Amino acid sequence: MREILEVLDVKKTYYKGKQPFMAVNGLSFSVGEGECLGLVGESGCGKSTAARIITGLEKPDSGSIRLEGREIREAGRKEWKRIYSRVQMVFQTPQDSFDPRQKLEDGIREALCNQGMKKREAQVRIRELLEMTELEAEYAGRYPHQVSGGQCQRAAIARALAVSPKLLICDEATSALDVTVQAQIVELLKKLQRDTQMSYLLISHDLALVQAMCDRVLVMYQGKIIEEGTPDEVIRSPREEYTRILVDSVF
Numbered sequence: 001m002r003e004i005l006e007v008l009d010v011k012k013t014y015y016k017g018k019q020p021f022m023a024v025n026g027l028s029f030s031v032g033e034g035e036c037l038g039l040v041g042e043s044g045c046g047k048s049t050a051a052r053i054i055t056g057l058e059k060p061d062s063g064s065i066r067l068e069g070r071e072i073r074e075a076g077r078k079e080w081k082r083i084y085s086r087v088q089m090v091f092q093t094p095q096d097s098f099d100p101r102q103k104l105e106d107g108i109r110e111a112l113c114n115q116g117m118k119k120r121e122a123q124v125r126i127r128e129l130l131e132m133t134e135l136e137a138e139y140a141g142r143y144p145h146q147v148s149g150g151q152c153q154r155a156a157i158a159r160a161l162a163v164s165p166k167l168l169i170c171d172e173a174t175s176a177l178d179v180t181v182q183a184q185i186v187e188l189l190k191k192l193q194r195d196t197q198m199s200y201l202l203i204s205h206d207l208a209l210v211q212a213m214c215d216r217v218l219v220m221y222q223g224k225i226i227e228e229g230t231p232d233e234v235i236r237s238p239r240e241e242y243t244r245i246l247v248d249s250v251f
């Protein structure tokens with residue numbers, strides 16, 4: 001399997017007052033083409049920091065991040081735009097990722113036009129994206145506060161897909177939704193993966209979700225990966241004591 005993303009020995013320090021704190025401490029892993037990779041670990045172990053580093057929202061202290069073989073830390077400003085059309089992220093609370101003064105479809109249009117698409121062409125593409133994410137056009141014409149969490153998450157996924165990414169990072173993308181809506185969004189993500197061959201990095205507390213969706217799962221603890229395997233291997237016969245406790249706390 002060709003690798004889309006390779007993360008090697010990435011470190012990130014924050015400061016709690018004057019005390020340095022390693023939120024990410026030698027993180028290494030890779031995501032294969034078309035792979036759905038799960039990233040699990042207790043709150044505060046550094047999962048979101050890792051996602052923010054990969055998407056360029058945060059700078060690491062050191063380490064290497066290769067996207068389709070290209071070291072993104074060396075990329076010039078011009079190249080960033082191209083790189084970040086290859087990686088997109090979907091967040092836990094979709095309402096927060098849209099401008100409250102903009103209709104959902106305007107947010108999607110903006111993503112398309114930022115990539116150089118003309119408005120008329122963007123209109124056609126918006127319709128396709130709404131179909132792909134099974135969101136009725138009527139809802140896309142509303143403001144974020146006028147739709148449900150599930151509908152807003154569909155719009156956020158449509159916007160992420162606007163640039164045809166190779167890797168979609170879902171950071172607790174279903175955690176804020178109720179159980180039935182969660183299941184619908186999971187089905188949507190599965191369908192999109194079948195249709196687009198996109199890779200996923202699925203960050204989640206929910207081991208059942210990881211088991212249902214992922215080909216492989218990484219367990220993160222204190223800023224690094226301590227265990228990896230198929231979801232069945234990690235859940236049924238964890239090698240590390242920490243993983244066993246994590247699994248026991250959920251099942």
Ligand SMILES: Nc1ncnc2c1ncn2[C@@H]1O[C@H](COP(=O)(O)OP(=O)(O)OP(=O)(O)O)[C@@H](O)[C@H]1O
Nearest residue numbers: 014015016023041042043044045046047048049050
């Ligand atoms: N901008 C920041 N400044 C200082 N400390 C931070 C910052 N962002 C995160 N941290 C700290 O880094 C650690 C890792 O946070 P992170 O959000 O990556 O964890 P997480 O595993 O995603 O947790 P959760 O599952 O609760 O979202 C936490 O102790 C957090 O308080």
